Amino acid sequence: MSTPVKESPGLRMGRPFGIPVYVSPTWLIVAAFITISLQPVFAAMLPGYGDVVTYTLALAFAVLLYVSVLLHELAHCVVAKHYGLPVRRITLYLLGGVSEIEREPETAGREFNVAFAGPLLSLVLGGVGYLLATYTLPPHGIVPVLVFQLWTSNLVVGVFNLLPGLPLDGGRMLRATVWKVSGDSGTGTVAAAWVGRGVAVAVVAVPLLLSVMSGQEPSLGRTLWSVVLASFVWVGASQSLRVARVRARLPQLRxxxxxxxxxxxxxxxxxxxxxxxxxxxxxxxxxxxxxxxxxxxxxxxxxxxxxxxxxxxxxxxxxxxxxxxxxxxxxxxxxxxxxxxxxxxxxxxxxxxxxxxxxxxxxxxxxxxxxxxxxx
CATH class of the missing domain: 3.10.580.10 (CBS-domain)
Structure with missing residues (x-):
């Protein structure tokens, strides 16, 4: 996804593949949230280790998770650059990462490939982590627990991003598919944006429905996190609809x-x-x-x-x-x-x-x- 912004987006961390990478101050919020939330999980999986070790592991997981997110965004950008599309920068922020690609791909096939590159890399990272945890690492210990959390998280990131609604990568893939079939990129955008709104509703409704059907009380923390993710998807889908309406008027702009x-x-x-x-x-x-x-x-x-x-x-x-x-x-x-x-x-x-x-x-x-x- 591309969202050009002129002001500085945060702390600059480097230029892999010639692409500036920034970390927004909002990342500190999610890093603290992940550390505090996962410390009890690490403590339960590693009995006998003190709070210092488990908090340190939770923080290390937060950092490594965002390294995985960076690799996900780099996959988008490397494929985009391969097609000659200018990439302004990558920014890691509260809800993950965003790649600012300044121009859309010229064909539906290229749009599909740029979009699919990110989830594909996340799934590959998850698969590699699974193989390491299953066939190489010992069954118990600090490293196996950390690798387990990382490969499952990359699997979740990859699958979630494949959901077929804008602004998720799966939404861009759906947009490319409709674009290919209809011959009109605007039709693809509108279709994928409306599906994105449906995905936003499902992100909140499905976990609540599953909790009710199982007779369990919905978790307040998970519900709040679902609402945050759903808001992100809904806002992104709505913005895509506005962009589609603007593009529909471009032929009149002379x-x-x-x-x-x-x-x-x-x-x-x-x-x-x-x-x-x-x-x-x-x-x-x-x-x-x-x-x-x-x-x-x-x-x-x-x-x-x-x-x-x-x-x-x-x-x-x-x-x-x-x-x-x-x-x-x-x-x-x-x-x-x-x-x-x-x-x-x-x-x-x-x-x-x-x-x-x-x-x-x-x-x-x-x-x-x-x-x-x-x-x-």
């Missing part, structure tokens, strides 16, 4: 259609005069020109609206303009994902649209683009 007509003004023109000229011309934007008639800035609409009407004759448009960096000049024929990528590269309130020959076409206002997705 710079030429959304552009505002712009009039040229020089920096010394009073704001009131500039607005009068814009009204007469039916324009919705003003482009600042130098004395050689070259565009050097775009008058910011928010700054214009902030100037009281009685002061507008005394404020020049040049004081309300943003300098026109090259990154704010976009081709007028951009549309869809290409247009969004260009805007994400340099976030701004306005962009100058130009023809391929350099002629000014108009001004694209980010607020106009955002309105296309209002309510999505």
């Amino acid at each position: 710079a030429r259609v959304l552009a505002r007509r712009a009039i040229p003004v020089t920096a010394d023109v009073p704001l009131s005069e500039g607005l009068r000229r814009a009204r007469e011309a039916g324009a919705g934007a003003m482009v600042l020109m130098d004395h050689d008639q070259r565009p050097v800035g775009i008058v910011n609409e928010t700054a214009v609206n902030a100037v009281p009407e009685h002061r507008r004759p005394w404020v020049n448009v040049g004081s309300l303009a943003r300098n026109l960096d090259p990154s704010l000049v976009l081709a007028a024929d951009l549309e869809g994902e290409s247009l969004l990528d260009a805007m994400r590269g340099t976030p701004a309130a306005e962009y100058l649209l130009v023809e391929r020959g350099g002629e000014i076409y108009g001004v694209l206002v980010t607020a106009d683009v955002n309105r296309m997705f209002t309510g999505v």
Whole structure:
């Protein structure tokens, strides 16, 4: 799954395969939870050992479990890089790990392979641990107990991630399958997201139902953990649905259609005069020109609206303009994902649209683009 974030996600731990790995401070919460929760389990499996040893083992398990999670995420990223997909980083956090892959695979088959790589590695780790515990290690002792906990945990991680609902890896595999059959990635996303919502409900409902059927009181700790996991799945599935709705509107996103007509003004023109000229011309934007008639800035609409009407004759448009960096000049024929990528590269309130020959076409206002997705 990819969730681009610009701010630092935590402590940087290294760059395996050239991929930056970060550990979020929230990992300390789950490490403490695992240590406290599993210490009684280790104490029961290792009678005769003191609390210091069993707490240390529980903490070691928490660390090694997240090493396994890191390997799971690295499997996703290595396959993604094999297909030429840029990987921003891996972050280990409260509920596991997330791989920030900046672009989706181009085909359903590649999507399936990238998604399946993580659970496959977790299952392989579980299998290797099982073989070690069964055929190599002695039946009792600290190491066999630790290996037992690790291989069973990797098995659970692998199986859980294969559940067929977004945002889990199994959901991405389902999405790829529906995409392959229907020929439409959006249809695959919607189907896998709705199944993901069903999985979220099942994560809470099934354990409770099994407890009731067996005549046992539901465990408060397990119920709370189920609710946390279900919330993660539900939120991720809902976000995937929103993304699918946004992508469905991308074909309507064309710079030429959304552009505002712009009039040229020089920096010394009073704001009131500039607005009068814009009204007469039916324009919705003003482009600042130098004395050689070259565009050097775009008058910011928010700054214009902030100037009281009685002061507008005394404020020049040049004081309300943003300098026109090259990154704010976009081709007028951009549309869809290409247009969004260009805007994400340099976030701004306005962009100058130009023809391929350099002629000014108009001004694209980010607020106009955002309105296309209002309510999505």
